[in-house]
Amino acid sequence: MTKTFVIGDIHGGLRALHQVLERSQATKNDTLIFLGDYVDGWSESPQVINFIIELSKKQPCVFIRGNHDELLLNYLKTNDYNQEWFKHGGQSTIDAYEKVSHATRLEHIDFLENQLKDYYLDEQNRLFIHAGFTNVNGIAFEYFPKLFYWDRTLWETALSLNPMLTKENPYYPKRFTLYNEIYLGHTPTTRINETIPINKACVWNIDTGAAFHGPLTIFNVNSKEYWQSEPLPQLYPNEKGRN
Template sequence: MRTFAIGDIHGGLKALIQVLNQLEITEKDTLIFMGDYVDGWSESAQVIDFLINLSEKINCIFIKGNHDVWCENWLKDQTDVNPTWYLHGGKETIDSYEGFTIDKKNEHLNFFENLKMYHLDSENRLFLHAGFTSMHGVERETYPHKFCTDRTLWEMALAMDKEIEKSSSNYPRRLQHYNEIYIGHTPTTNYGEAAPMHAINIWNVDTGAAFKGKITALNINTKAYFQSDELPKLYPNEKGRN
């Protein structure tokens, strides 16, 4: 029984299939997708179709990302296009839905509406797209949208003095609640890293698939990771998000 955390996809179906082929998934495995399935490359709608079908065969847990919120809102009312979203991958997502029936779009809307804001497993490992701000943990978060947008949790872990003991009063309370925290949202390529990054008890598995990076799947027990090719190589005639 293996569990993999899979980082941001951003419409890169070819890369997602590459990664899954490396994993040699069985029905005993669990896949935890960290959000941002759409916006960037040309196959966003196709990614959602693929994930819906995959979840019928494999145990999948789907976390909601900020781009998924945008796409969900558009699917609810396709006459209302958020201009910020449109400029950050929304155009490519809208284009990918050309030819999709109303019933199929409603199926996708149902997928987005049922995404989890976070997942906490039996070993007190937390999975969410971005972060949280409450010192009392995710269950007492005052601003739930932070689960999709917060970067301060990751920034705090990167800046933290690694010599501070967890039992110390100086240890951030946000990090004390969970054995491990898994996130996406902030590309490791922003820090010059192509691989998943580890800071304190946080693992970041967004390796820049929206831009010039790769999609990553991390085995949360062994910490072995598997990656696609860089997305521009798989979509040579596209720009992705720049």
Template sequence: MNRTIAIGDIHGGLKALIQLLKRIDLSPNDKLIFLGDYVDGWSDSANTITYLIELAKQNTCVFIRGNHDDLTEAWLRTGDLNEQWLQHGGQSSIDAYRNFTSEEIKEHLAFFKQMVNYYVDKENRLFVHAGFTNIRGVENEYHDTAFYWDRTLWEMALSLDDKIPTDHKFYPKRLLLFREIFIGHTPVTRIGEDKPVNMANVWNTDTGAAFKGKISAIEIKTKEIWQSDPVHELYPDEDGRN
């Protein structure tokens, strides 16, 4: 059976990603949709990008751009340092690239450039790192940064009274635009959960891999879930973003 699997935030936890894909029992027929934030956190940020480049030669992959990916790409291209980025995992990516050659970095920059801000499948499912703000849809978004920085979509889904029918005049218009929405960006560990969480028609797959959580994957049709071990247990000598 051909599966389509969405994978949440990785944050340089390559050991956990490899473990997760083994637990999925990945087949070449499986399509993988990565929801962003491949870097900034654990020491394997650069190695994670190398691994994903190779993985895409074996499987059909969609790589969504995350906010940390955008920040790391900007640094690789210009060398400019963003202080907020440095405080939230950027230093780990700088360290991870110290021994990479200019040719390897060039290959990685090509990978960053081909990332997409969002993906909509034939069944009208949206895959985006963070969210979007325009009630007329993603193609009408005012600024690309919303796709990888916005938290209001998830906050809205969290706060929505599940007793309100979808045809109510006050039902959020953004949620009506898509059959389902798959996101990352905001760890569900903040609300005391350790597996992907469904609110309204939004699935949040960020299970806190940058901190004390796991990397998670979900089959988009059956909703079967797979997880790695807590990433910090695979990097016992590191702090990640903790």
């Protein structure tokens, strides 16, 4: 029986990605859904993209667009960036791409521009998205597509929701009635002092802080089992990651 795995924000941590794929024993017949933010943080952002491009040639993969991936695309196309990106992981990525060939840069531009999805909705009405959405009628009605990879209100609402509320209650957020499950990243669970996937309402947050001091997580969406890498500072002891 084939499995579906979802993988949290990698942020340039290729060593962690190798670990979780090995520990989960995912096979080439299983589907891998990546929630975005492949880059920015640790030193191997280009290598992460190289690896997942090759991985997608061997097994089913779905690649979601993260905000850091969009920022990298802009840099690769224009050679320009804003200081906020530079301070929040962009510097390590810029440094890494100085060692990358022009042909590889073009390949990565193509990947970031044409292979990433704003979201993925499967046949079981499970939504996979990097950050969230704000329209109460769902993703198809979102007026501001950038929110798919920048929004934090969906997760913040899930965290603050009274668990005693039922879906029939008029105070229950309509956004949480649209999909059977929602899988996202973007806002690390380390912000609530956790380093494991967290479930609130129908939302699963799989970003366990790999950009900072947490591990990378791979999660079986059917069984709800998960596997984690070592904390990223242990895998990159001579680097700082994102502060």
